[in-house]
Amino acid sequence: MRFRVRTVIAAIVGLLPALAVPLVLPAGQAAAHEVVVGGTPTTTQQEPWVVALSSRSRFGADRSGQFCGGVAVGPRTVVTAAHCFGEEALGVDDWHQLPDLRVIADRTDLSGDSGEELQLSQVWVNPDFDQTTNANDIAVVTLADDLPSGASIPLAQSSDTADYQAGTPAEVYGWGDTTGNGDYPTTLHTASVDILADSDCEHAYPGGSVGTYQPASMVCAGVDGGGRDACQGDSGGPLVVAGRLVGLVSWGNGCALAGYPGVYTRVSAMADLVAEHM
Numbered sequence: 001m002r003f004r005v006r007t008v009i010a011a012i013v014g015l016l017p018a019l020a021v022p023l024v025l026p027a028g029q030a031a032a033h034e035v036v037v038g039g040t041p042t043t044t045q046q047e048p049w050v051v052a053l054s055s056r057s058r059f060g061a062d063r064s065g066q067f068c069g070g071v072a073v074g075p076r077t078v079v080t081a082a083h084c085f086g087e088e089a090l091g092v093d094d095w096h097q098l099p100d101l102r103v104i105a106d107r108t109d110l111s112g113d114s115g116e117e118l119q120l121s122q123v124w125v126n127p128d129f130d131q132t133t134n135a136n137d138i139a140v141v142t143l144a145d146d147l148p149s150g151a152s153i154p155l156a157q158s159s160d161t162a163d164y165q166a167g168t169p170a171e172v173y174g175w176g177d178t179t180g181n182g183d184y185p186t187t188l189h190t191a192s193v194d195i196l197a198d199s200d201c202e203h204a205y206p207g208g209s210v211g212t213y214q215p216a217s218m219v220c221a222g223v224d225g226g227g228r229d230a231c232q233g234d235s236g237g238p239l240v241v242a243g244r245l246v247g248l249v250s251w252g253n254g255c256a257l258a259g260y261p262g263v264y265t266r267v268s269a270m271a272d273l274v275a276e277h278m
Helices: 008-015 198-204 271-276
Strands: 050-054 066-074 077-080 102-105 116-125 139-143 169-174 189-195 218-222 238-241 244-251 262-266
Touching (some): 077 244
Antiparallel strands (some): 050 066, 050 102, 066 077, 077 139, 116 139, 169 238, 218 262, 238 244, 244 262
């Protein structure tokens, strides 16, 4: 899973090989280029529906306490990964126990104070989320107030099959690790990837300690040879095709490693569930 963990493990991760372990731990050595891994800077002015999940009491004041990404899909509705609200991520078994938990909107640079930090009103975590396989990894956050820009991105629907065809170009966004070695930027980044065939994803993740690729609720994306991918800190962030949200950053083996693409929640399979909780 791809949320940011700031422990002593992060200090020694560069000494470890890239192992097939759940991504609650920092990833091993990545085939990184520059910056999300292998990406480029962007802004929340250009992509106003990209938001951050934050808790300074849990993750510290650096980078506004950001630990996951999220996507605005309505004036008061944000979707993110279910595992971002798990005890392993938050350190508590109920998000209400973190009174400073916020959604940060319209803030490109997390070291600043632009935009708004919005209180959560309620959170629906998919009860079908499977922590063993990582299937059905989605949560819906309802905010206490409207997002400042009012901007949102449409969800892919079950009829949008063309968005999931192998070779389709996509963009992934986040404030996560840019190298796989615990190098977290303060500013938002994006990387270009390609949707991959389900058969390729099943071959990469047939089952084991990382997760099991299940096309009914997952899609994967990457590039030949690795080098561009989401990473720790990007969980819950958007995978976008042609102006529609098609995926949410979920899990993978390491970051940007050849033969191990990033795995995303298949939004088209979850759109009806999200609509029920908007």
